[in-house]
Amino acid sequence: MTVRRFSGDSAIPENNGVSTGGGKQRRPVSFLHALGIVSALGMNCEETRNSLFGNRRANMVTRDTFLPDRAVTVGMVPNEPPALPDNLSRHDTRNNRLLWAATCQITDCIHATVARYGAQRMGIILGTSTSGIDEGTQSCRYYLQHGELPDNFRYPGQEIGAPADFLRQALGLGGPAYVISTACSSSAKVFSAGQRLIRAGICDAVLIGGVDSLCSLTIAGFAALQSIATGLCSPMSANRDGINIGEGAAVFMMRRDEADIALLGVGETSDAHHPNAPHPDGVGARAAMQQALDQAGLMPTDIAYLNMHGTATPLNDSMESRAIHDLFGDQVPVSSTKPMTGHTLGAAGAIEAAILYLSLCDAQNSGSRLPRHIWDGARDNTLPNLMLVNDHNRHLAPTKKCAMLSNSFAFGGSNAALILATGWHKTATSDPV
Template identity: 50%
Template sequence: MKSALFVTDCGVVTPLGRGKQAVAQGLFAGSQRGIVAREDLLPARAVEVGAIQESLAPLPGAFAVYDSRNNRLMQAVLAEIAAAIENAKSRYGRDRIAVILGTSTSGIADGEDALMDYRRDGAWPPRFDYRMQETGSLAEFAARSLGLTGLAYTIATACSSSAKVFASARRLIRAGLADAAVVGGADTLCRMTLNGFASLEALSKGRCNPFSAHRDGITVGEGAAVFLLDREPGPVRLLGVGETSDAHHATAPDPEGRGAGQAMREALEDAELGPDAIAYVNLHGTATPLNDAMEAKAIADLFGSRVPCSSTKAMTGHMLGAAGGCEAAFLWLTLNPQTNSERLLPPHLWDGVPDPALPTLNLVGRGTTFPPSPQTAMLSNSFGFGGSNMALILGSGR
């Protein structure tokens, strides 16, 4: 029999706010407070992005070599679950807790600023250290700051990065290489990423409009989320994971949604659930023409038009490597009665104009609720460049 794993605590900061209560309040209200226009990311063009407004404290002196905005985001969310991690350390020992985190941009934004200083002054700024922008910096910093000496590594599979950490951590625990794991991810706004998406003509001209006939591309965002994955009972349980790689194209998804659909089917099989057991799906829903068409087909093929679903990216922007982790946090907040006593679902914000070329989906509006049940299961999709697909099922715990 499979041993149960629980997501015992959660820390989160997104454009919706900082901390579980603030993010939950904005999420269920359908807030777009964090979607703002920025003029410093693209040359001669303003662009709307999902930006975190709250100030972030610098890293302490001992960790100055890691002091990027990305790691500051991780520091903020780790602080929210510090007590749970300390409790796990006392039970298992600091060498038995793994740290598996996902990112795509890491500290590139700080490297960009340092390069501008170098071009202007002929010298790198004193605070800059290359380790700030290394992909592995995120997990290395987190493990060291927590005093953990077990396995620690970063996953970088584009937009599925911080969803895949759940599957990787579960494998480590089942293999006996760890007793618990700190999982999640962080990603930060940077010029390189925005200009890359602009060159692909994938950026929305305004705010993203997922699954609309008028959708024209993504809104990029930033965020971080972190969790403790443990055998100790908690408010939310990890029920199933499904991973596929269809490798259809470097950037475009398989138009038939075969890899995405297979990831969802594998997650359901892993959770020993049928499609009718899923109470809600958090769609990847990037608002690009190809991604939404592919995902709508995959959802309709598996669930029909029954399952309530929404894309939360109109509230946060696409948080890239942090999207999977932050949207797992949205499931955690939805399933946990302490953060969602009214059983509200995250609403789907769009212009309300369906695309007649897409299958009909049950896109939920503000105020939609899910029925009370002792066991509620919800699914979140994360799909990355290169066909890296991840479906994650969480359920009510204890």
């Protein structure tokens, strides 16, 4: 294997890249070998597909247990996640149960990867914003009532790195294991972080993903910001009034050897415009999408579908629609899937990347199916026109090459854009193993 060095880059296998055409530099590619997912869409990939592309209803429910003064609509997993194995009970939080439910769906791939590369060559990078804080909140309530903490209180379960520590011990892996927490862009950023570990030669495979669980602390915080929707959120609508919080987990096996679905490009920017408001012109969002296109060596016309961050807050939808229109016009199908998942915060990047993954799986055979944009249909004339996915444009024709983009934007101006694709990497030979 020939190795080149670029200025500022770690060693990059020369043949582990994608031909970008036009004389552009060949870019490294990482491959996604397996997916496990739980969310309001379902408890596995099959249920998720049926909710996204079929007639299965997502579990968007109204509950009066999160806020003292009103009921709120949330995206909740339809079944209780299974308990952790007895030997891992010290890690027991709802967050880790959701993570375990998703991870157990790809154990065959995990075991095969360990057998191929070794446990020391496999890392873990996750995104979260809640970790086990709900259990901490419950313990504080117990303390106020009883004057002491409950017997099952475990402080480490609240730490932001707890999910990665749990998975490392559960799977017996020896590579780097850590958590990224940048609010709503957290688990989008794990894709570039995992790719860097592989490019640097530190790992041959990385378990990447995100997890967040419903808790009253988070919902109360967004309610204090007056950002919680009065009912089901309605992205891009003139009547949009806020978000629905959701929960879930999505976990991918990223490896350096070739698979059908590739990570072609990642864009990461920080515009630092405001602690909790995006730049009104979407300059950071647009720059992240452009950076992802540049890394992938693609043009905007190469993107077959774009999954919006689409929170249904007035400011986010305004800036994001402008940023998308600046780059793509109204020529790419777009939708927000948050009315079907809720805003899963630290897990949103991974869950919405999973939606791209599931859509791309059918691209070369029956053609990709796209998730419909769910809203009340009340157009906001202050927003640029976008090609929102509806019942008439939900199905793409079969194609040998298909690329899709997903946006994730967070408090503080932390922006991330991912491009997943099938077929595009076939123009170059992947790293032989």
